[in-house]
Amino acid sequence: VILETVAHLGGHPTAHEVFQEARARLRGLNQATVYRNLDALHDAGLIDSIDPGTGQAGFAVRDAAHLHHHLVCSECGGVTEVPAKVLDRLAATLLQSHGFDLGTDHLTLVGRCRSCRSKGVPG
Amino acid sequence: VILETVAHLGGHPTAHEVFQEARARLRGLNQATVYRNLDALHDAGLIDSIDPGTGQAGFAVRDAAHLHHHLVCSECGGVTEVPAKVLDRLAATLLQSHGFDLGTDHLTLVGRCRSCRSKGVPG
DNA sequence: GTTAGTGCAAACCTTTTGCAGCTAT
């Protein structure tokens, strides 16, 4: 049911959001159970866990058809999704030079988004 | 003194590590003061704050001569540093395609390190 | 009857905040 809830919510809901929604289906559901299941599903490779830098983890069903990474603006906190293939070249480079196998989904890249840049605050 | 402590520690100490070390110099120093100063120094652009995905923030003096990013292994938690210029091409691409100005230092990239990959666990 | 998963509540950890006091302007 937890997995269905994550899928149903779409996007990248936080543990608390999953909890709220799942509890609507299973009365009496406890937050600890949600965390335990989220963790188990993550270990099982069925969901991704995401660190958006906000202090709370996000979750999403693993979906090969919609691999993407996140551009997080350090000023406004806005999140933009970019297709995973944008990092293909970088991934190849890192694999070659450091033997490091870059994750293929839900990496978080921090920077300044277009609108915050155009507001003209010096970097 | 906080700034000196971060510089003296080197690497990417956590707030708690800075606190411990700084307290050795200033008896009675409080954790709240460390957080307040770390925040102020970060706002002033003198130090970078880093999200290593461990739930506690890291800090480092901003040093144009040693710009780098972090490769964090999702299995062993090990951190490898890579020169910032590795991401130059990606940064240019993102700027062009999304108007997104990628941070130049201390980004965190998650994946699997060489030794964990060679231990042969399927990914 | 042993294992796995649950609710509940309390603990945990990092970080933030309210407040009173000190220092220098």
Place this chain on the structure above:
DNA sequence: ATAGCTGCAAAAGGTTTGCACTAAC
């Protein structure tokens, strides 16, 4: 006295854990 920074203690927020209980094999 006023503004700014401090210590202290307590709160906040997200997450984890101990324990007793239930359901399943």
